[in-house]
Amino acid sequence: MGLLHTVNKSPFESNTFDTCLGYAKDGSTVLLIEDGVYAATTGTSAADKIKNASGVTFAVLGPDLQARGLEGKLADGIKVVDYEGFVNLVAESDSVQSWL
Amino acid sequence: MAVKKFMYVNRKAPYGTIYALESLEVVLIGAAFDQDVSLAFIGDGVYELTKGQNTDGIGQKNFSPTYAALGDYDVNKIYVEKESLEERGLTLDDLQHLVWEDEDEDWAEKDSIRLVSRAELADVIADQDILLSF
Numbered sequence: 544m545g546l547l548h549t550v551n552k553s554p555f556e557s558n559t560f561d562t563c564l565g566y567a568k569d570g571s572t573v574l575l576i577e578d579g580v581y582a583a584t585t586g587t588s589a590a591d592k593i594k595n596a597s598g599v600t601f602a603v604l605g606p607d608l609q610a611r612g613l614e615g616k617l618a619d620g621i622k623v624v625d626y627e628g629f630v631n632l633v634a635e636s637d638s639v640q641s642w643l
Numbered sequence: 644m645a646v647k648k649f650m651y652v653n654r655k656a657p658y659g660t661i662y663a664l665e666s667l668e669v670v671l672i673g674a675a676f677d678q679d680v681s682l683a684f685i686g687d688g689v690y691e692l693t694k695g696q697n698t699d700g701i702g703q704k705n706f707s708p709t710y711a712a713l714g715d716y717d718v719n720k721i722y723v724e725k726e727s728l729e730e731r732g733l734t735l736d737d738l739q740h741l742v743w744e745d746e747d748e749d750w751a752e753k754d755s756i757r758l759v760s761r762a763e764l765a766d767v768i769a770d771q772d773i774l775l776s777f
Contacts, residue, residue, distance in 0.1 A: 553656055553687050555730065578659030581690065586732015606700025610658050612693035612707070616732065625700075 545570040547636035550579035551643065554589040561592075563642045569598030574624070574632055576604045580611060583621045590618035604629060647772040649673060650681045653688035655777060657707070658698065663691045664706050666777035671709070674716035681720040681771070682713075683764060688777075689727045692738040692756075707739070714743030719755045726761050 548567055554560040560582050567573050575583050582589035583603040593601050602622040608614050617623065624632065633639055651670050655662035673680060684692060691707070698705040713719070721741060728734060741755040759767070768774065 551659070553659070555687050556656070578656050578687075581656065581687070581731070584732055587730070590732075607658075610696060610698040610701045610703065610705070611656070611690060612695040612697070612737075614695070616737070 544572070544635045545637060547571070547632050547639045548573045549639065549641045550575050550582065551577040551641075553578040554582040554587070559642045560589055563640075564592055564596060564599075566640070567596065567599045572600040572602060572632060572636065574602045574604065574629065575607075575621075576629075577607055580604065580607045580613065583608070583618055584613050584616040585618045586616075587618075593618060594620065602628070602632065646677070646679050648679045648681070648770065649773045649775065650683055650768060650771040652683045652685065652768070652774060652776045653691055654686045656687040656690040657696070658701065658703055662777045663688070664704075666775075667706060667709055669775065669777075670713070670718060671716065674713075674718055677717075680718050681722060681767070682718065683722045683724070683768065684727070685724045685764070686727050687731075689723055689731060689733065689738070692723065692741075693733070694737065694739045710739055710741060714741065714755055717743075719743035719753070720757065721755045722757050722759050722764055722767060724761055724764050725758055728758075 548563050550563050552559040602624050605623045657663040696707040742752045744750040
Protein backbone atom coordinates (compact mmCIF):
# COMPACT_ATOMS: atom_id res chain seq x y z
CA MET A 544 0.00 0.00 0.00
CA GLY A 545 1.21 3.50 -0.84
CA LEU A 546 1.37 6.62 1.20
CA LEU A 547 -1.18 7.58 3.85
CA HIS A 548 -2.04 11.28 3.91
CA THR A 549 -3.88 12.83 6.85
CA VAL A 550 -5.67 16.20 6.75
CA ASN A 551 -6.89 17.85 9.97
CA LYS A 552 -7.97 21.30 8.74
CA SER A 553 -11.33 22.46 7.42
CA PRO A 554 -11.20 22.87 3.61
CA PHE A 555 -12.93 26.23 4.05
CA GLU A 556 -10.38 27.53 6.51
CA SER A 557 -7.09 26.58 4.85
CA ASN A 558 -5.69 25.19 1.59
CA THR A 559 -4.33 22.08 3.33
CA PHE A 560 -6.91 19.77 1.75
CA ASP A 561 -6.22 21.08 -1.77
CA THR A 562 -2.47 20.80 -1.26
CA CYS A 563 -2.89 17.22 -0.11
CA LEU A 564 -4.97 16.35 -3.20
CA GLY A 565 -2.20 17.74 -5.37
CA TYR A 566 0.24 15.28 -3.83
CA ALA A 567 -2.00 12.22 -3.48
CA LYS A 568 -0.90 9.76 -6.17
CA ASP A 569 -2.82 6.73 -7.39
CA GLY A 570 -2.80 3.99 -4.79
CA SER A 571 -2.51 6.34 -1.85
CA THR A 572 -5.05 6.94 0.90
CA VAL A 573 -6.29 10.25 2.30
CA LEU A 574 -7.65 10.09 5.85
CA LEU A 575 -9.69 13.08 7.02
CA ILE A 576 -9.49 13.75 10.77
CA GLU A 577 -10.50 16.51 13.22
CA ASP A 578 -11.73 19.59 11.26
CA GLY A 579 -10.61 17.82 8.09
CA VAL A 580 -13.81 15.76 8.21
CA TYR A 581 -15.81 18.70 6.83
CA ALA A 582 -14.30 17.89 3.42
CA ALA A 583 -16.21 14.58 3.51
CA THR A 584 -19.68 16.13 3.72
CA THR A 585 -22.19 16.35 0.89
CA GLY A 586 -22.90 19.58 -0.94
CA THR A 587 -19.39 20.97 -0.55
CA SER A 588 -16.84 21.68 -3.27
CA ALA A 589 -14.39 19.49 -1.37
CA ALA A 590 -16.70 16.48 -1.74
CA ASP A 591 -16.83 17.10 -5.51
CA LYS A 592 -13.03 17.04 -5.61
CA ILE A 593 -13.03 13.72 -3.76
CA LYS A 594 -15.48 12.28 -6.28
CA ASN A 595 -13.17 13.30 -9.14
CA ALA A 596 -9.96 12.01 -7.56
CA SER A 597 -10.02 8.47 -8.97
CA GLY A 598 -7.25 6.13 -7.89
CA VAL A 599 -7.08 7.63 -4.41
CA THR A 600 -8.88 6.02 -1.47
CA PHE A 601 -10.64 8.36 0.95
CA ALA A 602 -11.42 7.62 4.57
CA VAL A 603 -12.80 9.67 7.45
CA LEU A 604 -12.40 9.20 11.19
CA GLY A 605 -15.89 8.33 12.47
CA PRO A 606 -15.58 9.75 16.00
CA ASP A 607 -14.60 13.17 14.58
CA LEU A 608 -17.57 13.11 12.19
CA GLN A 609 -19.96 12.14 15.01
CA ALA A 610 -18.60 14.84 17.32
CA ARG A 611 -19.54 17.43 14.70
CA GLY A 612 -23.05 16.04 14.15
CA LEU A 613 -22.40 15.27 10.49
CA GLU A 614 -22.66 11.49 10.31
CA GLY A 615 -25.75 11.79 8.12
CA LYS A 616 -24.00 14.14 5.70
CA LEU A 617 -21.19 11.82 4.63
CA ALA A 618 -20.58 11.94 0.87
CA ASP A 619 -20.55 8.71 -1.17
CA GLY A 620 -17.36 6.76 -1.69
CA ILE A 621 -15.70 7.65 1.61
CA LYS A 622 -14.88 4.91 4.07
CA VAL A 623 -15.51 5.49 7.79
CA VAL A 624 -12.85 4.17 10.16
CA ASP A 625 -12.52 4.18 13.95
CA TYR A 626 -9.26 4.69 15.86
CA GLU A 627 -8.32 1.03 15.35
CA GLY A 628 -8.89 1.49 11.63
CA PHE A 629 -6.66 4.58 11.74
CA VAL A 630 -3.88 2.49 13.29
CA ASN A 631 -4.36 -0.20 10.66
CA LEU A 632 -4.08 2.35 7.85
CA VAL A 633 -0.83 3.60 9.33
CA ALA A 634 0.51 0.06 9.76
CA GLU A 635 -0.38 -0.90 6.18
CA SER A 636 1.11 2.24 4.63
CA ASP A 637 4.66 2.70 3.43
CA SER A 638 4.77 5.98 5.33
CA VAL A 639 2.53 8.78 6.57
CA GLN A 640 2.39 12.39 5.46
CA SER A 641 0.45 14.58 7.93
CA TRP A 642 -0.74 17.76 6.21
CA LEU A 643 -1.03 20.03 9.25
CA MET B 644 -24.85 52.25 32.96
CA ALA B 645 -25.68 52.81 29.32
CA VAL B 646 -26.63 49.71 27.40
CA LYS B 647 -24.28 48.94 24.54
CA LYS B 648 -24.66 46.66 21.59
CA PHE B 649 -22.30 43.71 21.94
CA MET B 650 -21.79 41.26 19.11
CA TYR B 651 -19.83 38.04 19.31
CA VAL B 652 -18.57 37.04 15.86
CA ASN B 653 -18.00 33.28 15.60
CA ARG B 654 -15.97 31.99 12.65
CA LYS B 655 -14.41 28.73 13.83
CA ALA B 656 -15.61 25.14 13.78
CA PRO B 657 -16.05 23.44 17.17
CA TYR B 658 -13.57 20.93 18.71
CA GLY B 659 -10.68 21.37 16.25
CA THR B 660 -9.70 24.56 18.05
CA ILE B 661 -10.76 26.09 21.39
CA TYR B 662 -12.29 29.28 19.89
CA ALA B 663 -15.91 28.10 19.78
CA LEU B 664 -15.98 26.95 23.39
CA GLU B 665 -14.16 30.07 24.61
CA SER B 666 -16.64 32.30 22.79
CA LEU B 667 -19.56 30.53 24.41
CA GLU B 668 -17.99 30.92 27.84
CA VAL B 669 -17.52 34.66 27.31
CA VAL B 670 -21.09 35.05 26.04
CA LEU B 671 -22.41 33.41 29.22
CA ILE B 672 -20.25 35.62 31.43
CA GLY B 673 -21.24 38.72 29.46
CA ALA B 674 -24.92 37.84 29.77
CA ALA B 675 -24.76 38.82 33.46
CA PHE B 676 -24.22 42.49 32.52
CA ASP B 677 -27.62 43.21 30.95
CA GLN B 678 -26.30 44.48 27.65
CA ASP B 679 -27.81 44.21 24.16
CA VAL B 680 -26.16 40.99 22.98
CA SER B 681 -26.10 39.43 19.52
CA LEU B 682 -24.22 36.45 18.13
CA ALA B 683 -23.10 36.07 14.52
CA PHE B 684 -22.11 32.76 12.94
CA ILE B 685 -20.04 33.17 9.79
CA GLY B 686 -17.95 30.72 7.75
CA ASP B 687 -17.01 27.59 9.69
CA GLY B 688 -18.71 29.17 12.70
CA VAL B 689 -22.04 27.81 11.41
CA TYR B 690 -20.72 24.32 12.24
CA GLU B 691 -20.95 25.23 15.94
CA LEU B 692 -24.73 25.01 15.74
CA THR B 693 -25.21 21.64 14.02
CA LYS B 694 -27.60 19.33 15.81
CA GLY B 695 -26.77 15.76 16.85
CA GLN B 696 -23.22 16.44 18.00
CA ASN B 697 -21.85 13.46 19.96
CA THR B 698 -18.34 13.76 21.32
CA ASP B 699 -18.22 10.42 23.18
CA GLY B 700 -15.61 9.15 20.74
CA ILE B 701 -13.16 12.06 20.93
CA GLY B 702 -12.87 12.59 24.68
CA GLN B 703 -13.97 16.24 24.61
CA LYS B 704 -16.92 17.92 26.26
CA ASN B 705 -19.96 18.31 24.00
CA PHE B 706 -20.81 21.96 24.62
CA SER B 707 -23.45 22.21 21.89
CA PRO B 708 -26.44 21.81 24.29
CA THR B 709 -25.40 25.09 25.92
CA TYR B 710 -26.52 27.05 22.84
CA ALA B 711 -30.09 26.00 23.65
CA ALA B 712 -29.78 27.69 27.07
CA LEU B 713 -28.83 31.10 25.63
CA GLY B 714 -32.50 32.14 25.37
CA ASP B 715 -32.79 31.90 29.16
CA TYR B 716 -30.00 34.48 29.44
CA ASP B 717 -31.81 36.92 27.13
CA VAL B 718 -29.39 36.11 24.33
CA ASN B 719 -31.89 35.70 21.53
CA LYS B 720 -30.48 37.45 18.49
CA ILE B 721 -28.49 34.75 16.75
CA TYR B 722 -27.54 35.65 13.20
CA VAL B 723 -26.55 32.83 10.82
CA GLU B 724 -25.11 33.76 7.44
CA LYS B 725 -27.01 32.15 4.59
CA GLU B 726 -24.08 32.00 2.17
CA SER B 727 -21.91 30.19 4.71
CA LEU B 728 -24.57 27.52 5.23
CA GLU B 729 -24.99 27.01 1.48
CA GLU B 730 -21.25 26.65 0.82
CA ARG B 731 -21.20 23.88 3.41
CA GLY B 732 -24.19 22.00 2.00
CA LEU B 733 -26.24 22.83 5.07
CA THR B 734 -29.72 24.24 5.69
CA LEU B 735 -31.42 25.55 8.84
CA ASP B 736 -32.78 22.02 9.35
CA ASP B 737 -29.23 20.82 10.04
CA LEU B 738 -28.91 23.29 12.93
CA GLN B 739 -30.37 23.18 16.41
CA HIS B 740 -33.77 24.83 16.77
CA LEU B 741 -32.94 27.62 19.22
CA VAL B 742 -35.81 29.46 20.91
CA TRP B 743 -36.49 32.02 23.62
CA GLU B 744 -39.60 32.97 25.60
CA ASP B 745 -40.93 36.52 25.23
CA GLU B 746 -42.20 37.70 28.62
CA ASP B 747 -43.96 40.67 26.97
CA GLU B 748 -46.14 38.25 25.04
CA ASP B 749 -47.11 35.80 27.76
CA TRP B 750 -43.86 33.84 27.37
CA ALA B 751 -44.57 32.99 23.75
CA GLU B 752 -41.80 30.83 22.32
CA LYS B 753 -39.94 32.52 19.49
CA ASP B 754 -37.07 31.54 17.20
CA SER B 755 -33.66 32.89 18.16
CA ILE B 756 -31.94 32.16 14.87
CA ARG B 757 -32.16 34.80 12.15
CA LEU B 758 -31.03 33.58 8.75
CA VAL B 759 -29.47 36.59 7.00
CA SER B 760 -27.49 37.30 3.86
CA ARG B 761 -23.88 38.43 4.02
CA ALA B 762 -24.96 41.97 3.05
CA GLU B 763 -27.65 42.06 5.73
CA LEU B 764 -25.22 40.80 8.36
CA ALA B 765 -22.67 43.42 7.31
CA ASP B 766 -25.27 46.08 8.14
CA VAL B 767 -25.98 44.50 11.54
CA ILE B 768 -22.25 44.35 12.33
CA ALA B 769 -21.79 47.98 11.31
CA ASP B 770 -24.49 48.95 13.81
CA GLN B 771 -22.73 47.43 16.86
CA ASP B 772 -20.85 49.27 19.60
CA ILE B 773 -18.54 46.41 20.59
CA LEU B 774 -17.37 43.48 18.45
CA LEU B 775 -15.72 40.43 19.97
CA SER B 776 -14.11 38.04 17.47
CA PHE B 777 -13.64 34.31 17.85
